[in-house]
Amino acid sequence: MTAAAVTPSRTTSARRPRRRPRVGRGVAWIYLILVVLATLFPFYWMLRSALSNNFSMIADPSNPLPVGFTWGPFLRVLGLESTQEAIAQGGSGASVPILHYLLNSVIYATLSTACIVFFSTLAAYAFSRLQWRGRELVFSFFLAALMVPGILTLLPNFVLIKDLGLLNSFAGMILPGALFSAFNIFFLRQFMLGLSSEIEEAALLDGAGKLRMLFGITLPMTSGPIITLTILGFIGQWHDYFWPLLVTSDDSVAPLTLGLAIFKQSSPQSQPDWAGLMAATLVAALPMLILFMVFGKRIVNSIGFSGLK
Amino acid sequence: MTLSTAAPAANAAAPLRAPRRPRRPGNALAPSHRGDGRLAWILIAPAAIGFLAFAVYPTLRGIYLSFTDYRLLSSPTFIGVQNFVDMVQDSTFWSSLLVTVYFVILAVALTLAFSLLTAAILHRVTKSTVLRGLIILPFLISGVVAATVWSWMLDPQLGIVNVLIEHLGASPVKFLTSREWAIPSLAVISVWKNLGYTSIIIFAGLQTIPPTIYEAGRLDGASEAKMFFRLTLPLLRPILALVVVLNVIGAFQVFDIVSVATKGGPANASLVLQMYIYQKAFGQFDFGYASAMSLALFLILIVITFVQMRLLRANESDNA
Numbered sequence: 001m002t003a004a005a006v007t008p009s010r011t012t013s014a015r016r017p018r019r020r021p022r023v024g025r026g027v028a029w030i031y032l033i034l035v036v037l038a039t040l041f042p043f044y045w046m047l048r049s050a051l052s053n054n055f056s057m058i059a060d061p062s063n064p065l066p067v068g069f070t071w072g073p074f075l076r077v078l079g080l081e082s083t084q085e086a087i088a089q090g091g092s093g094a095s096v097p098i099l100h101y102l103l104n105s106v107i108y109a110t111l112s113t114a115c116i117v118f119f120s121t122l123a124a125y126a127f128s129r130l131q132w133r134g135r136e137l138v139f140s141f142f143l144a145a146l147m148v149p150g151i152l153t154l155l156p157n158f159v160l161i162k163d164l165g166l167l168n169s170f171a172g173m174i175l176p177g178a179l180f181s182a183f184n185i186f187f188l189r190q191f192m193l194g195l196s197s198e199i200e201e202a203a204l205l206d207g208a209g210k211l212r213m214l215f216g217i218t219l220p221m222t223s224g225p226i227i228t229l230t231i232l233g234f235i236g237q238w239h240d241y242f243w244p245l246l247v248t249s250d251d252s253v254a255p256l257t258l259g260l261a262i263f264k265q266s267s268p269q270s271q272p273d274w275a276g277l278m279a280a281t282l283v284a285a286l287p288m289l290i291l292f293m294v295f296g297k298r299i300v301n302s303i304g305f306s307g308l309k
Numbered sequence: 310m311t312l313s314t315a316a317p318a319a320n321a322a323a324p325l326r327a328p329r330r331p332r333r334p335g336n337a338l339a340p341s342h343r344g345d346g347r348l349a350w351i352l353i354a355p356a357a358i359g360f361l362a363f364a365v366y367p368t369l370r371g372i373y374l375s376f377t378d379y380r381l382l383s384s385p386t387f388i389g390v391q392n393f394v395d396m397v398q399d400s401t402f403w404s405s406l407l408v409t410v411y412f413v414i415l416a417v418a419l420t421l422a423f424s425l426l427t428a429a430i431l432h433r434v435t436k437s438t439v440l441r442g443l444i445i446l447p448f449l450i451s452g453v454v455a456a457t458v459w460s461w462m463l464d465p466q467l468g469i470v471n472v473l474i475e476h477l478g479a480s481p482v483k484f485l486t487s488r489e490w491a492i493p494s495l496a497v498i499s500v501w502k503n504l505g506y507t508s509i510i511i512f513a514g515l516q517t518i519p520p521t522i523y524e525a526g527r528l529d530g531a532s533e534a535k536m537f538f539r540l541t542l543p544l545l546r547p548i549l550a551l552v553v554v555l556n557v558i559g560a561f562q563v564f565d566i567v568s569v570a571t572k573g574g575p576a577n578a579s580l581v582l583q584m585y586i587y588q589k590a591f592g593q594f595d596f597g598y599a600s601a602m603s604l605a606l607f608l609i610l611i612v613i614t615f616v617q618m619r620l621l622r623a624n625e626s627d628n629a
Contacts, residue, residue: 039447149607153371257565260454
């Protein structure tokens with residue numbers, strides 16, 4: 001009798017921990033699905049609106065599908081549609097040189113990322129693989145720069161670039177961030193310190209110079225972190241808004257972020273061309289989304305990696 | 310070379326200071342580093358120039374300009390602490406500081422809570438890279454794009470959010486154009502944009518926790534919730550400290566989404582400090598006053614970062 005009383009209670013207690021996590025798993029999956037939906041919905045809404053006729057869309061704002069499907073918004077944003085056609089579809093009729101902004105963004109992001117990663121690699125090599133007096137001291141000075149956020153240096157840097165006569169030029173936009181990045185140097189140095197010196201010593205016996213070792217041995221071994229910094233740097237530069245806003249006053253070198261903001265502000269307040277605006281945001285987002293399709297896994301790993309440094 | 314998840318662990322283990330090289334007898338190590346000094350200075354020269362010209366010099370100049378009257382067209386004149394006296398008496402400065410703090414608290418608290426939950430669930434339920442890839446998508450668009458899309462979705466009359474609210478029988482909300490909703494709406498945009506990014510960083514931190522700890526916890530009969538608070542959170546503290554500090558610093562300097570979505574309005578209800586600094590410098594060309602506010606914001610950030618590091622004891626790990 002005692003055995004009979006014990007057995008059922010034991011089976012329930014054994015079953016319980018198995019069932020509870022399963023319910024928990026269901027809730028967890030529902031949460032994850034909601035997060036993914038909330039994340040993706042604005043992208044879908046961008047696409048849906050960008051493929052709509054602006055007038056029809058205003059009449060039917062809750063339709064989940066494009067209203068009066070048309071490529072018009074993309075065409076007018078890219079300047080491939082006549083003004084009459086654009087106005088007929090609810091466009092403002094104003095032209096946006098979006099391809100020009102796009103090209104500026106490509107130049108700005110590519111040049112500044114390439115420069116900063118290259119110069120950071122050189123410095124990191126000197127701080128990790130070379131022995132010289134003052135190494136730790138200079139490094140700690142560099143590291144202190146991590147403490148100073150952009151807020152303090154932005155205005156004086158603007159004044160400097162203005163005094164150098166570099167406003168409205170790629171040089172002025174790129175220069176302040178092209179040479180020195182405390183984070184990049186720290187990140188690469190940490191990795192290079194961990195490299196084995198055996199290959200270098202063998203190369204040294206073969207009579208290789210230090211510079212050849214940097215480009216022939218250390219650089220290839222550091223390619224992972226270098227690519228990480230390149231990807232994250234490029235994404236950051238592509239999104240940069242504040243600095244280009246300060247140092248440009250016309251369209252000549254303005255990147256896409258600025259162009260888009262100008263486009264949004266110039267859209268009539270009474271009846272904005274939302275379809276055109278969404279098409280423009282998609283054009284702006286597209287290069288990054290393509291980058292993501294190619295390097296998706298790498299980007300995800302890079303972000304986690306950068307947090308752990 | 311692929312970035313394996315094992316790499317960060319090995320990397321994190323690398324000491325901050327360079328390890329002293331073991332001196333092997335008979336191996337001429339010193340000569341192998343002969344001439345390193347000159348090469349080192351050549352290699353760090355570009356970075357050193359950038360450091361001096363675009364970090365040290367502007368920092369010092371920024372501090373100096375804070376004590377001047379500088380209208381950009383004429384050269385700066387020293388006026389002592391007048392800018393700071395003006396600042397204390399400037400009600401717009403205080404209201405914009407308040408608005409900024411309100412935004413920071415909302416945005417960081419929500420981002421952190423949801424990121425932690427998302428990362429913890431991802432960690433326990435699935436290691437799917439596809440899922441992590443999907444939630445990171447907002448990180449790949451600029452603040453300008455995010456703010457534009459959300460301006461459309463939150464439009465008072467035609468935005469999908471308000472259309473749905475009206476379908477539910479409620480009256481539409483002026484999300485970006487009313488005093489009470491402007492900052493919460495901007496915080497939501499910011500959370501949407503940063504959630505995936507922050508989750509991935511926390512997720513990476515979770516992956517460094519050895520799974521055997523959870524097995525031990527399960528054997529002791531600990532529930533998932535208990536394991537989260539007793540095991541996961543303490544082990545995650547160094548990463549969380551970093552994430553909090555980075556998020557707070559970023560949120561304090563928010564500019565692009567505000568600039569595009571509300572322009573600081575309505576009636577300065579979302580005029581964050583960075584926006585006010587920009588207006589002073591480039592709207593009224595009062596560079597001295599704008600520099601003084603930048604310096605104030607910088608000092609606030611230093612204090613907050615320091616306090617956070619102390620509170621979260623970021624340098625210590627319960628791992629040991």
